[in-house]
Amino acid sequence: MRQRVRELVQFVRRVITQPEEELNRWQLTVRTFIRFVRIAAVGLREDRAxxxxxxxxxxxxxxxxxxxxxxxxxxxxxxxxxxxxxxxxxxxxxxxxxxxxxxxxxxxxxxxxxxxxxxxxxxxxxxxxxxxxxxxxxxxxxxxxxxxxxxxxxxxxxxxxxxxxxxxxxxxxxxxxxxxxxxxxxxxxxxxxxxxxxxxxxxxxxxxxxxxxxxxxxxxxxxxxxxxxxxxxxxxxxxxxxxxxxxxxxxxxxxxxxxxxxxxxxxxxxxxxxxxxxxxxxxxxxxxxxxxxxxxxxxxxxxxxxxxxxxxxxxxxxxMLYTREDSGLPREKRRGASFMDPAALVVYMRAVADRFNQGEVATTEDIARSLGLPEEAVDRMAGLLAEHGLLLRVEHGRERTGLALARPAESITIAEILNAARELSGSTTDDDAWKAIEQVWGERMSCMEGETLASLGNEKA
Incomplete structure (x- = not known):
């Protein structure tokens, strides 16, 4: 019995420590399983399970x-x-x-x-x-x-x-x-x-x-x-x-x-x-x-x-194999990043509007896939836009996370979306760097003055 336990421990140690190119398919499967068990264990702690x-x-x-x-x-x-x-x-x-x-x-x-x-x-x-x-x-x-x-x-x-x-x-x-x-x-x-x-x-x-x-x-x-x-x-x-x-x-x-x-x-x-x-x-x-x-x-x-x-x-x-940011996942397999430009909310709203114009209901999964963003980030963006009255969550069959514009695209200005996006940047300070960022935001707002979600789509067309 002790010999079998010792052999099992040696096998697990070899699977974890050896380079992937030296492992066969079975050993790679075991390594992947161990990796996800570790991720799940970390998740238990992070979520206070x-x-x-x-x-x-x-x-x-x-x-x-x-x-x-x-x-x-x-x-x-x-x-x-x-x-x-x-x-x-x-x-x-x-x-x-x-x-x-x-x-x-x-x-x-x-x-x-x-x-x-x-x-x-x-x-x-x-x-x-x-x-x-x-x-x-x-x-x-x-x-x-x-x-x-x-x-x-x-x-x-x-x-x-x-x-x-x-x-x-x-x-x-x-x-x-x-x-x-x-x-x-x-x-x-x-x-x-x-x-x-x-x-x-x-x-x-x-x-x-x-x-x-x-x-x-x-x-x-x-x-x-x-x-x-x-x-x-x-x-x-x-x-x-x-x-x-x-x-x-x-x-x-x-x-x-x-x-x-x-x-x-x-x-x-x-x-x-x-x-x-x-x-x-x-x-x-x-x-x-x-x-x-x-x-x-x-x-x-x-x-x-x-x-x-x-x-x-x-x-x-x-x-979340390809969308969750976690140290246990291979970096080359990840999509999206932990940091993004808050102005990406404009692209987000444009994607929802495109599906709305086609008579379709957008879902979190669809938006995440089309924009290459993690689903967690897309969920957070949807919640922020909903708080500002720009987006609605609707029942959509088994998807249960349908997204639709709260108002017609002609009445949603880009300035409104950018104002909502600024909350993703967090609170600002009197630091010179933050002042420079505020100046950039001001220039963005002035460039988009009078633009709506519908006109942005027309220019794109």
Missing amino acids: PQMAAALAYRTIFSLIPVLVIVMVALGTFYGPGAIEGPTERILDYMGLYDIAFDESELPRGDEDEALDPVAGIDPDETPASVAAWIEALVDRVAKLNFAAIGAAGALVLIYAALSLIIEIERAFNIIYRAPHGRRMISRLTNYWALLTLAPIGIITSFFVGERLSTAFEGAASMRLVSVVVTFVISWLLIALAYTVMPNTRVHKRPAMAGAFVAAGLWELGKWAFGQYLAFSTGYATLYGSLGLIPVFLLWVYVTWLVILFGLELAYALQ
């Missing part, structure tokens, strides 16, 4: 019961009453919550332990030794609720608590993908409500397909492998769906699938490692008893979100 994961973990706990209520209503409507127990067990097993458990022989007995029972309403003699048993108890209690007695106010609180989790997820994903803003409230309500109600049905259906496959291979030596592969594929597809749907910006499918593949692998590995740790961690259960399930569950939720955010960072790094 640990803090975002902690916020998402809090929201998950806060929204646990409301989400359970909505999921149970959706499953009960689709599968019929009395069909909740089986799907609940499958979901808990899939999430690895049965592995977050203590050996009952290690739990302390006595009145003290019973007094610390964290699950209200459960017989102290039946204190749950696993998070799954704890959640099953919550599900049983929720199933016995009289939903008609909750009332309109209670229903609104439940809906808000459930939707707040999805909104927090979108906010975190938008930060990583540099989305300029979130969705409209109406769009959030419709999309997220559909996600909360339809996603559990899709998950249970995927479990049904997995069980059919396991039955087909029943008795075969590869049955265990088939079960593992099916579970991994379900995780992969669910995470990929979240990566492509949640950010309010253009997300390419291939990078999202690649990032989700890595995240799903790490999550499945984490479920196994977490279960192994708890199986051999006897002191924790002896010290805290069943109360220790709460921090352990919180830790697992935190790790889950950290893994998902890492996969998203990797997907974003892959998508």
Whole structure:
């Protein structure tokens, strides 16, 4: 075993340190993967992913019961009453919550332990030794609720608590993908409500397909492998769906699938490692008893979100292969630069106007490609122009980042665009260099006096 580990370390060191021309295709692929893992790790730190994961973990706990209520209503409507127990067990097993458990022989007995029972309403003699048993108890209690007695106010609180989790997820994903803003409230309500109600049905259906496959291979030596592969594929597809749907910006499918593949692998590995740790961690259960399930569950939720955010960072790094400025990317592969002339906003607006005249809606990706600028810079420029009332963001199908002129091109002056562009230069000082720059800006403004976006296009023609 040690020899294999030593050989693996030597292989990785050789892949990282040797010149690219001395590496074969397989080694180049490994080097590229390591490079992007490094970029994703740097992105986690820059985007403060640990803090975002902690916020998402809090929201998950806060929204646990409301989400359970909505999921149970959706499953009960689709599968019929009395069909909740089986799907609940499958979901808990899939999430690895049965592995977050203590050996009952290690739990302390006595009145003290019973007094610390964290699950209200459960017989102290039946204190749950696993998070799954704890959640099953919550599900049983929720199933016995009289939903008609909750009332309109209670229903609104439940809906808000459930939707707040999805909104927090979108906010975190938008930060990583540099989305300029979130969705409209109406769009959030419709999309997220559909996600909360339809996603559990899709998950249970995927479990049904997995069980059919396991039955087909029943008795075969590869049955265990088939079960593992099916579970991994379900995780992969669910995470990929979240990566492509949640950010309010253009997300390419291939990078999202690649990032989700890595995240799903790490999550499945984490479920196994977490279960192994708890199986051999006897002191924790002896010290805290069943109360220790709460921090352990919180830790697992935190790790889950950290893994998902890492996969998203990797997907974003892959998508920005030719546009993101990062020291880990080859310089000859980059497009755009960290610095640009703020007057490039005039060219930007001209490109949007050209597409508008052709009856097309411009997108951030189109503008970035045509101008050779990073998408992050194009997003920033769009936000600045929108603040000055020169540009509008419009819904454009799956693109979701359509751009259009706020006014006819004949009424948009070049001076207005240049005034907006000056904000990209930052604040000025009394330094002589800044005074010279101000003089250059003044000459630009005087040269473009009376010119509009439409007349600039006519001169170009």
